[in-house]
Amino acid sequence: MTIFKFRPYRRRFVRTVSTSHGKWDIRDGIILCFTDESGRVGWGEIAPISWFGSETIEQALDFCRQLPAQITEETIFSIPDELPACQFGFESAWEEVGRWGDGETCTERSRWRSLSQRSMGRWGDEFLPSAQCPIPNAQLSALLPAGKAALNQWESLWQQGYRTFKWKIGVDVVANELKIFESLIHTLPAGCKLRLDANGGLSYEEANLWLWTCDNFKGNGKQTPEIEFIEQPLPVEQFQGMLELSMCYGTAIALDESIATLTQLTACYQQGWRQIFVIKPGIIGSPSRLRKFCQENKIDAVFSSVFESAIGRVAALKLAAELSLNNRAVGFGIDHFFEQEDTWLLSLCKNL
Ligand SMILES: O=C(O)CCC(=O)C1=CC=C[C@@H](O)[C@@H]1C(=O)O
Numbered sequence: 001m002t003i004f005k006f007r008p009y010r011r012r013f014v015r016t017v018s019t020s021h022g023k024w025d026i027r028d029g030i031i032l033c034f035t036d037e038s039g040r041v042g043w044g045e046i047a048p049i050s051w052f053g054s055e056t057i058e059q060a061l062d063f064c065r066q067l068p069a070q071i072t073e074e075t076i077f078s079i080p081d082e083l084p085a086c087q088f089g090f091e092s093a094w095e096e097v098g099r100w101g102d103g104e105t106c107t108e109r110s111r112w113r114s115l116s117q118r119s120m121g122r123w124g125d126e127f128l129p130s131a132q133c134p135i136p137n138a139q140l141s142a143l144l145p146a147g148k149a150a151l152n153q154w155e156s157l158w159q160q161g162y163r164t165f166k167w168k169i170g171v172d173v174v175a176n177e178l179k180i181f182e183s184l185i186h187t188l189p190a191g192c193k194l195r196l197d198a199n200g201g202l203s204y205e206e207a208n209l210w211l212w213t214c215d216n217f218k219g220n221g222k223q224t225p226e227i228e229f230i231e232q233p234l235p236v237e238q239f240q241g242m243l244e245l246s247m248c249y250g251t252a253i254a255l256d257e258s259i260a261t262l263t264q265l266t267a268c269y270q271q272g273w274r275q276i277f278v279i280k281p282g283i284i285g286s287p288s289r290l291r292k293f294c295q296e297n298k299i300d301a302v303f304s305s306v307f308e309s310a311i312g313r314v315a316a317l318k319l320a321a322e323l324s325l326n327n328r329a330v331g332f333g334i335d336h337f338f339e340q341e342d343t344w345l346l347s348l349c350k351n352l
C-alpha cells in the first residue's frame, strides 16, 4: 500500500524569464511524496508549462485532489496524455520508491537523504553524509537574459565554468537583436557554444535571416564561438517551414515547443524531423514511454529544464543521463533565476 501526499508551491524568479511568449515571473508547481508500507519514500514534482502545451497548474491540482490517499501502479500508468506533467511527476515518484534496496528500511535520515541527494549535495551534512557531486557547469547550458543584458551576464557565468549559453531571440525587433548578436558573438571566448532560442517568435523571413547570419558570421580572423543551433525559430503550426529551413542552412535547428509532449514528439519524428529535439522531461509525459521512444529512435536530444525544483530536476537529469546520445550540454543552467532553494524545498517537504 503506497500513500501519497502533495503540496502546491509558488516561487518567484529573481529575474524575469522573457521570451516571445511573454514575461514569466512565477513558477507554480506541486511536490509529491509517496510512502510505502515499509516507510520507503519517493519524491516527485509536477511543473507544468501550459503555454508549451502541457496541462495548467489548476488542472494538475484538480487531478491530485480527486485521487484517493492510497496510490496504485494502475492509477499512475493510466494518467491521461492530457496531463503530461502529472505523468512525469507521479511516475518519477513511483520509480523512486521502487529503487529502494530489497529489505532496506527507511530511517528518518534515509528519508531525507534521497531528498537531499536531489539538490546535489548543497545541503548540510545532517542530511547528506557525503556531498553528491553536482553536474559540472561545463556540462550545463546557462540561460542568458534576453536583450542586451546578455552582454553583461555571460562573463560571470563563464567564470563559474559554463561553456554553453542560450540566448532568447524573437523578443525585440530583429534589427536590434542582430546588433546585440554581433557584439555577443565577438565577445564570447572561443571554445564556447551559443544556442539561440526564438520560442517560435520569428517570421519565415526573419528565420531565414537569422540562419543566413549564423551561417555567414565571420570571426574577423580570430577563433569564434560555435553557434550550436537555433531553437524553435517558427511557431508550432509551421513545422513544414522548419523542415524546409533545416535543409537549406548549415546552422542546425532544434524543435522545442513543437515536440513538447510525447504525442507531438512522435508526430514530428514520423513527419521526418531528424535534426535536434529539445526534450523537457518535466512536461513531455511518461518517463517510461519517453525511454521507449528514445531507445527505438536514436534521436539527437538536448534535455531542457522547466524551471523545476531539485526534485524534478534530478528525475529529469536521470533521464538525460540515460537517453542523451551526443553529449550535448543539458539546459539546466538556470539556478541564477532562483534564490537558494535548499531551505525552501526542505521546509516544504518536511511539512508534507
Ligand atoms: O533549455 C534551457 O537551456 C533552459 C530552459 C529554457 O530555456 C526554457 C524553459 C522553459 C520554457 C522556456 O522559457 C525556455 C525554452 O523555451 O526552452
Ligand SMILES: [Mg+2]
Residues within 6 Å of the ligand: 197, 199, 231, 232, 256, 257, 278
Ligand atoms: Mg526553448
